[in-house]
Amino acid sequence: EAQVTQNPRYLITVTGKKLTVTCSQNMNHEYMSWYRQDPGLGLRQIYYSMNVEVTDKGDVPEGYKVSRKEKRNFPLILESPSPNQTSLYFCASSSTQWLHGYTFGSGTRLTVV
Amino acid sequence: KQEVTQIPAALSVPEGENLVLNCSFTDSAIYNLQWFRQDPGKGLTSLLLIQSSQREQTSGRLNASLDKSSGRSTLYIAASQPGDSATYLCAVKSAGNQFYFGTGTSLTVIP
Numbered sequence: 001e002a003q004v005t006q007n008p009r010y011l012i013t014v015t016g017k018k019l020t021v022t023c024s025q026n027m028n029h030e031y032m033s034w035y036r037q038d039p040g041l042g043l044r045q046i047y048y049s050m051n052v053e054v055t056d057k058g059d060v061p062e063g064y065k066v067s068r069k070e071k072r073n074f075p076l077i078l079e080s081p082s083p084n085q086t087s088l089y090f091c092a093s094s095s096t097q098w099l100h101g102y103t104f105g106s107g108t109r110l111t112v113v
Numbered sequence: 114k115q116e117v118t119q120i121p122a123a124l125s126v127p128e129g130e131n132l133v134l135n136c137s138f139t140d141s142a143i144y145n146l147q148w149f150r151q152d153p154g155k156g157l158t159s160l161l162l163i164q165s166s167q168r169e170q171t172s173g174r175l176n177a178s179l180d181k182s183s184g185r186s187t188l189y190i191a192a193s194q195p196g197d198s199a200t201y202l203c204a205v206k207s208a209g210n211q212f213y214f215g216t217g218t219s220l221t222v223i224p
Contacts, residue, residue, distance in 0.1 A: 101159055104158075
């Protein structure tokens with residue numbers, strides 16, 4: 001089944017403790033992206049990647065890092081999480097031919113206390 | 114920069130009613146437009162994808178239309194059911210490397 005897999009689904013952590021949210025897709029998509037979703041603010045893009053070793057900032061990159069060492073994986077790293085990063089996070093992928101639309105993961109609910 | 118707007122932000126209808134959700138965008142040079150459904154706290158499920166060369170797409174009780182020249186898309190839901198209650202988002206792929214999302218319409222279908 002074609003899918004984007006995020007882990008973990010739920011995460012509670014403390015301020016300052018580094019964490020990684022993983023994202024993997026099995027569709028051989030070149031384009032991958034991370035979003036956060038907050039009430040009243042909609043989906044906001046954090047980072048995206050056009051292909052292996054090619055990443056770029058989205059609208060809200062501060063406090064986040066990403067890497068794209070393999071085509072299928074695009075982890076999101078919070079090196080020193082803060083409470084304002086409490087949010088619902090989504091990973092998504094697409095081919096760069098843009099023919100089959102955007103596929104989303106199931107989301108990661110992160111709480112930073 | 115592309116801007117995507119969805120009006121209304123919330124909609125409540127009785128079961129069985131046909132309804133239309135609206136999505137407008139400012140730049141007509143798009144690759145495609147996609148409609149998603151999101152249940153509370155859940156992921157985005159793709160409903161329909163319309164390529165820029167297409168005028169509409171249908172899936173079951175759902176029909177999405179696209180008018181690039183006017184910068185509008187509509188999602189028509191026939192014979193609404195309580196299970197259709199969710200937030201509906203539209204997303205536009207324009208030139209450049211980003212997708213642009215509306216803020217969604219929250220639909221409640223009353224039994």
